[in-house]
Amino acid sequence: MRAWKTQTPLGADARQPNRRSGEGDVSLTELNALGVLYQYFPPSDYDRHGTEAHAQWTHFRQTYGFKYADMLEVSPGKLGDYEAKLRMFFEEHIHADPEVRYVVDGSGYFDVRDTDDDWIRIAVEPGDLLVLPAGIFHRFTVDSRNYILAVRLFADEPQWVPINRPAADQHPAHLEYMRQYGREASDPGPDQKAVCVG
Numbered sequence: 001m002r003a004w005k006t007q008t009p010l011g012a013d014a015r016q017p018n019r020r021s022g023e024g025d026v027s028l029t030e031l032n033a034l035g036v037l038y039q040y041f042p043p044s045d046y047d048r049h050g051t052e053a054h055a056q057w058t059h060f061r062q063t064y065g066f067k068y069a070d071m072l073e074v075s076p077g078k079l080g081d082y083e084a085k086l087r088m089f090f091e092e093h094i095h096a097d098p099e100v101r102y103v104v105d106g107s108g109y110f111d112v113r114d115t116d117d118d119w120i121r122i123a124v125e126p127g128d129l130l131v132l133p134a135g136i137f138h139r140f141t142v143d144s145r146n147y148i149l150a151v152r153l154f155a156d157e158p159q160w161v162p163i164n165r166p167a168a169d170q171h172p173a174h175l176e177y178m179r180q181y182g183r184e185a186s187d188p189g190p191d192q193k194a195v196c197v198g
Helices: 030-035 053-063 081-090 172-181
Strands: 002-006 035-040 066-072 099-106 109-114 119-124 128-132 138-142 148-154
Touching: 030 035, 030 119, 066 081, 081 138, 099 109, 109 128, 138 148
Parallel strands: none
Antiparallel strands: 002 119, 035 128, 066 148, 099 128, 099 148, 109 119, 109 138
């Protein structure tokens, strides 16, 4: 997993790295300050049928309360109207619940907004598990390989409900996110701090 500030000019290919000129990498500590969690699990510890093969997986899911899992394959052969679906995933949005993705195969980019409203691009590969907190503005795209296979984890019944701007700006999940992690937020208490592991 690597992260950097990104800029995607109008008409540019979102599947390219689009690193912002003159910027270095963004650290895990900086991502953690935005509430983003990261952990690495060897891809061999989770097979392609969604069977957990390692005790760490069970521990992680129990610790964070993720009861449900499914697999999502994003590729031209698996998603009908592929380009339209990619455009939808790449629209800036939030969710009322955390978004959890574990990459089994392939690669892609998750972009998240920082407290200055800049985009940070997080490149994920097999073994990378990413947890985006509820209410954070984000978007997703595959990279130039056009393929990713990921496990999606959910606390409740599986669902994927994007809330786009402008409605998302005043959504309770976003307001709570800003209270905890926004520029005006005070230092979060111990029960609010995200743990960056891996």
